[in-house]
Amino acid sequence: MFAVYAAEPSPQDPLAALRIGERPEPVAPEGWVRVSVRAASLNMHDLWTLRGVGIKPDQFPMTLGCDGAGVLEDGTEVVLHSVIGDPSWSGEETLDPKRTLLTEKHQGSFADTIVVPARNALPKPAALSFAEGACMGTAWLTAYRMLFVKSGLRPGQTMLVQGASGGVSTALIQLGRAAGYRVWVTGRSEEKRALAEELGAHATFESGARLPERVDAVFETVGKATWSHSMKALKPGGIIVISGSTSGPDADAELNRLFFLQLRVVGSTMGTREELADLLRFCEISGVRPKIGAELPLERAEEGFRAMLDGETAGKIVFTR
Numbered sequence: 001m002f003a004v005y006a007a008e009p010s011p012q013d014p015l016a017a018l019r020i021g022e023r024p025e026p027v028a029p030e031g032w033v034r035v036s037v038r039a040a041s042l043n044m045h046d047l048w049t050l051r052g053v054g055i056k057p058d059q060f061p062m063t064l065g066c067d068g069a070g071v072l073e074d075g076t077e078v079v080l081h082s083v084i085g086d087p088s089w090s091g092e093e094t095l096d097p098k099r100t101l102l103t104e105k106h107q108g109s110f111a112d113t114i115v116v117p118a119r120n121a122l123p124k125p126a127a128l129s130f131a132e133g134a135c136m137g138t139a140w141l142t143a144y145r146m147l148f149v150k151s152g153l154r155p156g157q158t159m160l161v162q163g164a165s166g167g168v169s170t171a172l173i174q175l176g177r178a179a180g181y182r183v184w185v186t187g188r189s190e191e192k193r194a195l196a197e198e199l200g201a202h203a204t205f206e207s208g209a210r211l212p213e214r215v216d217a218v219f220e221t222v223g224k225a226t227w228s229h230s231m232k233a234l235k236p237g238g239i240i241v242i243s244g245s246t247s248g249p250d251a252d253a254e255l256n257r258l259f260f261l262q263l264r265v266v267g268s269t270m271g272t273r274e275e276l277a278d279l280l281r282f283c284e285i286s287g288v289r290p291k292i293g294a295e296l297p298l299e300r301a302e303e304g305f306r307a308m309l310d311g312e313t314a315g316k317i318v319f320t321r
């Protein structure tokens with residue numbers, strides 16, 4: 001079948017490992033379903049995979065794509081949940097030490113067909129297109145959990161999003177606005193800040209700029225480049241929710257500030273199946289739809305990868321079949 005995959009780990013030049021071509025048809029084990037993929041979205045995770053981060057060397061070649069939307073053999077339209085739990089685990093799946101995301105152990109969604117456990121294929125609301133549904137399983141689910149499960153923020157309080165144009169950032173802006181938070185955003189260029197305002201940000205700032213007042217919560221995926229600003233942006237007792245460190249992890253922890261102002265730092269990763277179901281319903285009833293900056297046929301996937309690598313995002317990048 002046609003697929004976009006990583007041939008081997010390539011830490012310095014991730015695109016050198018990108019292949020577009022034929023891969024074996026997947027076979028569905030007992031309890032798994034075959035999904036004919038209609039759309040799948042690009043995540044930074046796919047670039048990490050090409051670099052060999054978060055995947056064992058013996059797992060290559062690996063079909064890329066951690067989320068998607070498609071059709072089951074019986075015609076049901078579905079959205080994929082990317083967190084594959086261990087069958088022996090009975091607790092919350094994001095806390096399962098043996099859980100993997102699609103493309104870490106099991107083949108991903110940038111292909112004609114993907115197989116997933118039956119519980120990882122959720123009914124797609126008719127109101128969402130396949131391209132919109134494809135944005136939900138990773139970036140949007142991560143943003144949903146950061147905002148509504150981890151932050152404890154109440155409507156009317158102020159949130160700061162570090163980064164304006166990325167997949168998780170745009171989801172945080174759109175969901176935060178819809179939920180009644182005051183949404184502030186930093187962006188690296190005027191164009192990116194304008195995008196954030198178009199998506200509902202109440203105010204935008206240059207990266208690292210002094211804010212008019214301190215905020216209740218900061219939402220981090222950038223890491224090293226913005227961490228110190230995030231710590232300084234918080235009110236006493238405020239919270240940083242972090243789910244990524246694109247610019248590198250070795251940040252100055254600002255420990256004095258952390259204890260003296262009784263700040264809280266909370267990690268967040270993906271979300272549960274139930275949270276994805278709630279996110280789909282939230283989009284359905286609120287009318288919020290993911291900002292898709294680029295929609296390309298899967299054959300042109302390399303253009304999307306290059307744009308993300310160069311930081312040229314304007315919302316989600318979606319590949320269609």
Ligand SMILES: NC(=O)c1ccc[n+]([C@@H]2O[C@H](COP(=O)([O-])OP(=O)(O)OC[C@H]3O[C@@H](n4cnc5c(N)ncnc54)[C@H](OP(=O)(O)O)[C@@H]3O)[C@@H](O)[C@H]2O)c1
Pocket residue numbers: 042043044045048138139142162163164165166167168169186187188189192207221222225226243244245246247268269270308311313
């Ligand atoms: N833990 C999880 O479950 C989970 C799930 C999804 C994503 N993530 C992580 O979250 C991060 C973002 O993923 P994504 O798919 O949203 O990527 P993306 O679409 O490429 O977005 C990258 C974002 O990072 C910002 N950024 C990058 N470098 C920066 C720098 N040096 N200074 C300031 N801002 C910078 C960009 O801001 P501008 O708009 O200003 O350029 C942009 O908003 C990745 O590290 C990814 O691995 C984690």
